[in-house]
Amino acid sequence: xxxxxxxxxxxxxxxxxxxxxxxxxxxxxxxxxxxxxxxxxxxxxxxxxxxxxxxxxxxxxxxxxxxxxxxxxxxxxxxxxxxxxxxxxxxxxxxxxxxxxxxxxxxxxxxxxxxxxxxxxxxxxxxxxxxxxxxxxxxxxxxxxxxxxxxxxxxxxxxxxxxxxxxxxxxxxxxxxxxxxxxxxxxxxxxxxxxxxxxxxxxxxxxxxxxxxxxxxxxxxxx
Amino acid sequence: xxxxxxxxxxxxxxxxxxxxxxxxxxxxxxxxxxxxxxxxxxxxxxxxxxxxxxxxxxxxxxxxxxxxxxxxxxxxxxxxxxxxxxxxxxxxxxxxxxxxxxxxxxxxxxxxxxxxxxxxxxxxxxxxxxxxxxxxxxxxxxxxxxxxxxxxxxxxxxxxxxxxxxxxxxxxxxxxxxxxxxxxxxxxxxxxxxxxxxxxxxxxxxxxxxxxxxxxxxxxxxxxxxxxxxxxxxxxxxxxxxxxxxxxxxxxxxxxxxxxxxxxxxxxxxxxxxxxxxxxxxxxxxxxxxxxxxxxxxxxxxxxxxxxxxxxxxxxxxxxxxxxxxxxxxxxxxxxxxxxxxxxxxxxxxxxxxxxxxxxxxxxxxxxxxxxxxxxxxxxxxxxxxxxxxxxxxxxxxxxxxxxxxxxxxxxxxxxxxxx
Ligand SMILES: Nc1ncnc2c1ncn2[C@@H]1O[C@H](COP(=O)(O)OP(=O)(O)O)[C@@H](O)[C@H]1O
Ligand SMILES: [Mg+2]
Numbered sequence: 135x136x137x138x139x140x141x142x143x144x145x146x147x148x149x150x151x152x153x154x155x156x157x158x159x160x161x162x163x164x165x166x167x168x169x170x171x172x173x174x175x176x177x178x179x180x181x182x183x184x185x186x187x188x189x190x191x192x193x194x195x196x197x198x199x200x201x202x203x204x205x206x207x208x209x210x211x212x213x214x215x216x217x218x219x220x221x222x223x224x225x226x227x228x229x230x231x232x233x234x235x236x237x238x239x240x241x242x243x244x245x246x247x248x249x250x251x252x253x254x255x256x257x258x259x260x261x262x263x264x265x266x267x268x269x270x271x272x273x274x275x276x277x278x279x280x281x282x283x284x285x286x287x288x289x290x291x292x293x294x295x296x297x298x299x300x301x302x303x304x305x306x307x308x309x310x311x312x313x314x315x316x317x318x319x320x321x322x323x324x325x326x327x328x329x330x331x332x333x334x335x336x337x338x339x340x341x342x343x344x345x346x347x348x349x350x351x352x353x354x355x356x357x
Numbered sequence: 358x359x360x361x362x363x364x365x366x367x368x369x370x371x372x373x374x375x376x377x378x379x380x381x382x383x384x385x386x387x388x389x390x391x392x393x394x395x396x397x398x399x400x401x402x403x404x405x406x407x408x409x410x411x412x413x414x415x416x417x418x419x420x421x422x423x424x425x426x427x428x429x430x431x432x433x434x435x436x437x438x439x440x441x442x443x444x445x446x447x448x449x450x451x452x453x454x455x456x457x458x459x460x461x462x463x464x465x466x467x468x469x470x471x472x473x474x475x476x477x478x479x480x481x482x483x484x485x486x487x488x489x490x491x492x493x494x495x496x497x498x499x500x501x502x503x504x505x506x507x508x509x510x511x512x513x514x515x516x517x518x519x520x521x522x523x524x525x526x527x528x529x530x531x532x533x534x535x536x537x538x539x540x541x542x543x544x545x546x547x548x549x550x551x552x553x554x555x556x557x558x559x560x561x562x563x564x565x566x567x568x569x570x571x572x573x574x575x576x577x578x579x580x581x582x583x584x585x586x587x588x589x590x591x592x593x594x595x596x597x598x599x600x601x602x603x604x605x606x607x608x609x610x611x612x613x614x615x616x617x618x619x620x621x622x623x624x625x626x627x628x629x630x631x632x633x634x635x636x637x638x639x640x641x642x643x644x645x646x647x648x649x650x651x652x653x654x655x656x657x658x659x660x661x662x663x664x665x666x667x668x669x670x671x672x673x674x675x676x677x678x679x680x681x682x683x684x685x686x687x688x689x690x691x692x693x694x695x696x697x698x699x700x701x702x703x704x705x706x707x708x709x710x711x712x713x714x715x716x717x718x719x720x721x722x723x724x725x726x727x728x729x730x731x732x733x734x735x736x737x738x739x740x741x742x743x744x745x746x747x748x749x750x751x752x753x754x755x756x757x758x759x760x761x762x763x764x765x766x767x768x769x770x771x772x773x774x775x776x777x
Pocket of ligand 1: 148149150151154156174175176177178179180181182183775
């Protein structure tokens with residue numbers, strides 16, 4: 135199986151309020167189609183790592199290889215393209231554009247990518263919403279739907295460009311257990327049915343146990 | 358640009374979600390541009406009006422007899438005193454007739470000149486106006502009325518009666534409005550005019566002349582050229598002034614110099630005669646620009662504030678857009694487009710506002726003794742102002758939007774996402 139994501143000796147420091155070595159020699163690897171969870175106590179650096187892996191944070195030392203391409207060599211505009219095309223990101227808080235419709239929120243990354251006509255994008259966005267059971271909300275403004283629905287919409291958005299990898303930072307952390315189960319089952323199904331590669335930060339042990347592999351983190355290190 | 362439609366869509370969605378602030382920002386631009394249009398239309402309308410008054414009425418070249426002392430005095434010609442100091446004080450010009458020497462050949466020459474649109478002779482004489490027990494002293498100009506009308510819009514200043522009466526009846530007079538008032542005379546009435554030679558002539562009032570300048574209207578009247586010469590008791594070659602109108606005003610200075618070189622006369626060109634006039638136009642234009650630009654700067658600060666606020670409120674949106682693959686430049690463009698949309702709508706409505714108010718001003722009655730031909734306030738609808746107006750609006754809003762947009766481009770999505 136080929137590797138979709140790989141890091142070699144990633145180090146990161148925060149300088150404010152004082153110098154703080156938050157990530158120490160992080161070297162991890164994710165195979166194509168793997169469903170991996172990252173666990174660790176609060177404040178150990180999981181989110182910080184995920185922001186680096188998602189290319190949003192470029193202030194680090196070390197090498198990040200995504201889909202066989204070295205991210206450390208790309209400029210911001212090209213990194214934005216990579217995020218658009220190859221990475222689907224699901225946040226802990228349901229981050230949608232509130233004034234746009236649910237459907238438009240899902241369509242935006244595909245419209246930005248611009249590979250397909252608006253009609254086709256609309257159709258596939260609708261299909262994703264159907265798959266996640268929120269198609270009935272498609273034409274509502276995003277701020278008008280519930281938290282659980284928002285999280286499912288943001289999963290649909292993460293999927294719209296058929297990314298190489300989906301990253302999620304505590305995607306169930308803000309949901310009740312019923313909605314959390316629901317989200318987990320969706321991610322599980324993506325992994326099984328669509329051979330999607332997933333990297334999910336969680337502090338929910340039950341959740342983690344059901345993934346293919348658990349990466350355990352201590353203070354800034356892989357255990 | 359491939360993404361432009363999408364960027365535009367996002368920009369307009371943001372603006373419509375904050376419709377109140379957007380409208381307020383656009384109103385700022387609207388008033389700035391509206392004021393610019395009104396000020397420019399009104400001020401340059403006024404300029405053109407005054408220009409028109411001067412240019413239509415004032416001859417491009419006025420020719421009259423020299424009255425200054427001879428440049429080279431006899432003593433300067435004397436070889437014996439060539440290297441001596443000349444102690445002759447209080448040199449006075451020699452006594453001369455008011456008539457232009459060789460006026461008729463000069464007039465003929467001018468009329469044949471290709472640069473000249475026309476030249477009119479005038480003969481001026483001092484008179485007493487007598488009506489009943491009252492008398493007034495003043496001046497009568499003898500003119501060729503049809504040429505005066507063709508070249509100098511003379512008809513505009515005849516407020517009552519008919520200027521052509523001068524041609525139809527030899528003893529007709531166009532009386533200055535001030536004189537008419539003082540002697541309580543009107544069109545059709547008779548008055549006596551007493552020349553300096555003591556002979557009095559009965560004249561019929563064919564019309565009332567009003568220039569707007571009291572010192573002229575209180576003293577001057579117009580009669581036929583022949584009548585004036587008769588009042589003076591002189592022949593038809595007695596001409597005191599020649600007024601020249603050119604096809605191109607630029608030639609005034611050159612031609613006046615040529616005339617002075619060839620003939621023994623003084624030839625005064627319009628630019629020298631009205632040097633102070635340009636200053637007034639210049640200051641009015643300057644005031645218009647100063648006021649409009651001040652208003653636009655105020656509007657610009659409004660836009661700057663509103664975009665800053667919008668960016669602050671849309672921080673999350675910016676973070677999401679960046680996280681899902683929009684580049685910093687896409688974000689920059691979103692906010693610049695928002696500024697330009699505000700500028701475009703504010704600008705267009707500003708033009709409409711300016712145009713509407715201009716029309717209103719254009720229809721306000723503006724009756725003044727000084728400008729008898731003007732009935733309403735003058736407005737200049739030059740399209741140039743409308744083009745500069747909308748360009749101003751776009752440039753100002755672009756500048757006002759640029760700094761906030763740069764800030765939006767730099768926003769770090771990680772900071773926002775982590776901040777939750
Ligand atoms: N911008 C920052 N500046 C300084 N320290 C930070 C910053 N962001 C996070 N940290 C610190 O880095 C550590 C790791 O944070 P984070 O990656 O959010 O932890 P986790 O997601 O594992 O709970 C924490 O101790 C946190 O206080
Ligand atoms: Mg975290």
